[in-house]
Amino acid sequence: MAYASFKPISLPPSTNTFNPIPRSQTLLRCCNHTKTLKITSEPKPVFDSLRTFAPATVANLGPGFDFLGCAVDGIGDYVTLSIDSNVQPGEIQISSINGCSKLSKNPLWNCAGIAAISVMKMLGIKSVGLSLSLEKGLPLGSGLGSSAASAAAAAVAVNEIFGGKLDFSDLVLAGLDSEAKISGYHADNIAPAIMGGFVLVQNYNPLNVVKLPFPSDKDLFFVLVNPEFEAPTKKMRAVLPAHITLEDHTWNSSQAGALVAGILQGDLEMLGLALSSDKIVEPNRAPLIPGMVAVKKAAIEAGAFGCTISGAGPTAVAITDNAESGVEIGVKMVEAFMKQGNLKASAVVSSLDRVGARVVSSIAR
Amino acid sequence: MAYASFKPISLPPSTNTFNPIPRSQTLLRCCNHTKTLKITSEPKPVFDSLRTFAPATVANLGPGFDFLGCAVDGIGDYVTLSIDSNVQPGEIQISSINGCSKLSKNPLWNCAGIAAISVMKMLGIKSVGLSLSLEKGLPLGSGLGSSAASAAAAAVAVNEIFGGKLDFSDLVLAGLDSEAKISGYHADNIAPAIMGGFVLVQNYNPLNVVKLPFPSDKDLFFVLVNPEFEAPTKKMRAVLPAHITLEDHTWNSSQAGALVAGILQGDLEMLGLALSSDKIVEPNRAPLIPGMVAVKKAAIEAGAFGCTISGAGPTAVAITDNAESGVEIGVKMVEAFMKQGNLKASAVVSSLDRVGARVVSSIAR
Known part of the structure; x- marks a missing residue:
């Protein structure tokens, strides 16, 4: 099976008593x-x-x-x-x-x-x-x-x-x-x-x-698929456009607003649509990561609410609302990296x- | 006194029984x-x-x-x-x-x-x-x-x-x-x-x-100051830049996100900061409305959380959390339109x- 994890770490409970940092859900x-x-x-x-x-x-x-x-x-x-x-x-x-x-x-x-x-x-x-x-x-x-x-x-x-x-x-x-x-x-x-x-x-x-x-009563899972491929941040920055059109700016800004609304409302549909909607950065970076376009498509087809590049890549990130779907989505993404990008990849499903x-x-x- | 209203309208209660449109506070x-x-x-x-x-x-x-x-x-x-x-x-x-x-x-x-x-x-x-x-x-x-x-x-x-x-x-x-x-x-x-x-x-x-x-337990007031000045939408659109830098795009997108967060959280400080922060549209339009830069400054100095141009102008909009402050802010904005823009202006304080x-x-x- 193509599905594998990075380094599974057995984590201590999040609410350990040593950490004085407040964990309030308020702003x-x-x-x-x-x-x-x-x-x-x-x-x-x-x-x-x-x-x-x-x-x-x-x-x-x-x-x-x-x-x-x-x-x-x-x-x-x-x-x-x-x-x-x-x-x-x-x-x-x-x-x-x-x-x-x-x-x-x-x-x-x-x-x-x-x-x-x-x-x-x-x-x-x-x-x-x-x-x-x-x-x-x-x-x-x-x-x-x-x-x-x-x-x-x-x-x-x-x-x-x-x-x-x-x-x-x-x-x-x-x-x-x-x-x-x-x-x-x-x-x-x-x-x-x-x-x-x-x-x-x-x-x-x-x-x-x-x-x-993010609302405490809602679930959010990230499917993180990391291909065996180097995508140096400098190279990924170099492909970004110095100037963009007002139209693309307006589009991306509205999606940024929707992204924040999706987070605060725990609305994965809105969050996913916004996550997938970048017209400025992702379209320039995705072609540098073999298979990324197909991986995104595979994630969405497998039921992910949205998918994009994590940071400057090459990891792809998709979101879903339960761990089981996350595993299925991860399998499809790993397969797509291999099939379309000829890259081995490993996946983990993590919650927020x-x-x-x-x-x-x-x-x- | 420079303060005056547009056409004060005595409004019916918002919760009239004829309107079948849902008024849910949910998304x-x-x-x-x-x-x-x-x-x-x-x-x-x-x-x-x-x-x-x-x-x-x-x-x-x-x-x-x-x-x-x-x-x-x-x-x-x-x-x-x-x-x-x-x-x-x-x-x-x-x-x-x-x-x-x-x-x-x-x-x-x-x-x-x-x-x-x-x-x-x-x-x-x-x-x-x-x-x-x-x-x-x-x-x-x-x-x-x-x-x-x-x-x-x-x-x-x-x-x-x-x-x-x-x-x-x-x-x-x-x-x-x-x-x-x-x-x-x-x-x-x-x-x-x-x-x-x-x-x-x-x-x-x-x-x-x-x-x-916007949270139902929080108050939000708009100070709307309308100068006697024509700012045709076409003219106001013509001054917008066709292209913008990635840096300005990123800044404005982050402020768009903060704007949405401020709205959903009812955080007027964040909302106001974001409202006032536009580096793309307002800086190009404000110079076409005599006094606008000074009006914004006057609003902030008078205690408004934020101020910008309403729509394509020429109305200036500032926000505050109570009606009394709104009137004071409105007076200062009307004065600034007269002093710096040589424009008569009228103000209203409206809630959301x-x-x-x-x-x-x-x-x-």
């Missing part, structure tokens, strides 16, 4: 108030060690290009962070990276390291050294926010080990420091990786990211991650 | 199913005569250009429709037009007449002649959906006099026939004029208009009209 807005952030004295560590998880994220979502993303449950990256007396106070070392041989262990060149350092600076950590271990659950360059997941897990880990003084917006800014160096100054992966659910980036200056609560980056275990001091 | 979608519409036999008139009202509408709403509009309470057009044995069966005559001397009484060249004829065709009316009287409460070319209000009042009147066989989507299509001939094929005025509240036009082919319910076009009185057969 949540983060503004950039780090300028007024007053950490009057260096916080003391609350834990000797802790382990965090941050989920994969789907950015763009068709007409939500560069400003909308969401977190998906069950796949993501882990960070284990420890107070380490062998590390120079105020510094951090990356002790190990599992699941990926390509990443640098120099914290200045590692997405988890950069985010961790930013949070340490925000907190003013000078007296304690940290040791970080990264477990990659997400493939690099897949369009699933791999770098953002590492950065989110690291940012939350550092914040929580010192008692959780910072809020979402600070952590998103720390994550943005990392994203800017690794994959571009975009918050549509890092914000949902940290905050969970759907997040709309309304502004960068000042940062204004808004969580869009409503929580975001979180502590999954800890050892108190 | 409402209209799709084009007139192709499958089966009116098997010509309906008989239910009333000898009735009177309808349709509200003014604010289209565009900044980044909602050409796909988003809303209805505002208290100002609009009235239609009185009667069964008239002196009129050729299957035809309609316009017996009088009050409040405007410029409009044609030929139903083929009058927005109310065109919409009425479309509804008569949909219903297959052949045995009865109708006589229509139009009372204009809205000035022409003001950016408040004057033609849409007439068309909506007429469409609903014809439908209701024959027992209300058609639904929202049919009536919007009938209204679109009128809008297409008078001011362009855009549903962002006619749809909210008929359906009430905020309406998003997701598609024209097939027609898919979605009502976006959640109902749309409706029967206000009737005489049974």
